Amino acid sequence: MSMNLPPLVQSFVLHFGEMGSRWGINRTVGQIYALLYVSPEPLCADEIVAALGISRSNVSMGLRELQAWSLVLLKHLPGDRRDFFTTPDDIWVILRTLAEERKKREVDPTLSVLREILIEQPASDIERHAQQRMAEMHSMIERLTNWYDDVKQLDQERLASLLTLGSRVTKLLETTDRIVSLGRKRRPATRD
Amino acid sequence: MSMNLPPLVQSFVLHFGEMGSRWGINRTVGQIYALLYVSPEPLCADEIVAALGISRSNVSMGLRELQAWSLVLLKHLPGDRRDFFTTPDDIWVILRTLAEERKKREVDPTLSVLREILIEQPASDIERHAQQRMAEMHSMIERLTNWYDDVKQLDQERLASLLTLGSRVTKLLETTDRIVSLGRKRRPATRD
DNA sequence: CGGTGATTTCAGAAATTTCTGAAATTACCA
DNA sequence: TGGTAATTTCAGAAATTTCTGAAATCACCG
Structure with missing residues (x-):
């Protein structure tokens, strides 16, 4: 049995x-999602x-997999016993969900494994060096996730302007830079 | 045959x-990378x-796979015919490489498929709606990649301060917001 | 209840990916 | 050029993942 879809939709689904x-x-999960997204x-x-x-x-x-990812919504039509499925309308909601789920599956576990290993006592120079490297990785991931946690609080409008700002971030930073680094030099990371 | 590694390293490699x-x-590629990273x-x-x-x-x-990802470096010791491998020392370099490669493999192809589909002429209401949704997706991805392209130009120092800024981005944006949105309301997206 | 249709579960089939050992290739040295 | 060590290739074996059909479960209705 083969697909039965308008050509444009089919290209999208296949991709x-x-x-x-x-x-x-996996393939089918991707296809199901794509189909629901454009329906x-x-x-x-x-x-x-x-x-x-x-x-x-x-x-x-x-569908069960997509629900685990919170990427589809279950709808019920009145007087119809079947389950109907859609994706959220707002593409920003989709983006946030995706980021959140990927973080949960791909980075959180690594972070916690790193933490566990880092509290162990190294038993050799090899282990000491390895811990050193893992500490670097841990600190980078932590910085990134802290940043992400901050950014995800932003409402859509503000997030959009952060993005639209784009190339101008650099220039903005140049200004901020001096202020921030000035503050930093006086006392370490005083927040409010 | 089983692993032969100090316990801390082994945990990391297995993870x-x-x-x-x-x-x-795949599993072995992950293990090889982890091993090289801490060696x-x-x-x-x-x-x-x-x-x-x-x-x-x-x-x-x-190793060949990791080289395709530019995640390992080939080294030669003088007077030794064998190839030796490491990962880049600087973890920020690693991060950039990773981001770049994932973009290349995971988002660029999608972007180009979307573009192709979007220039087609829709032949029905279904297709019209689908195109509409794809346009939304396309525009979001494009915004994100533009932003990414800008950010990746930043040198490490500035990137670090962008991250450290973190929670304060919000407050910074509140100020910027008014300026930007003011500009937007007068005439649509005049840039300079 | 008992029936009917929607949905899920799950054991095994099919497909795909990963891994291996043996053979081929490459690169260097004498 | 021949010899040797390092590396790569690749066909098939092994492992894993995905997919299916049949049976079980669920949920509602009369």
């Missing part, structure tokens, strides 16, 4: 399928089966 | 191995074989 593997989700209306499982030409159980598992 | 799959590289000296292929207990050919393929 997301191929990309899926690079993104740590004007929520779809039920059987419609996905028909559109993508894959087994019903595969769709069920795919 | 990177497990994580590997979530990062789109005080460059290692040759046979040392990696001994340390990780995997086949010589597997190490060869792993």
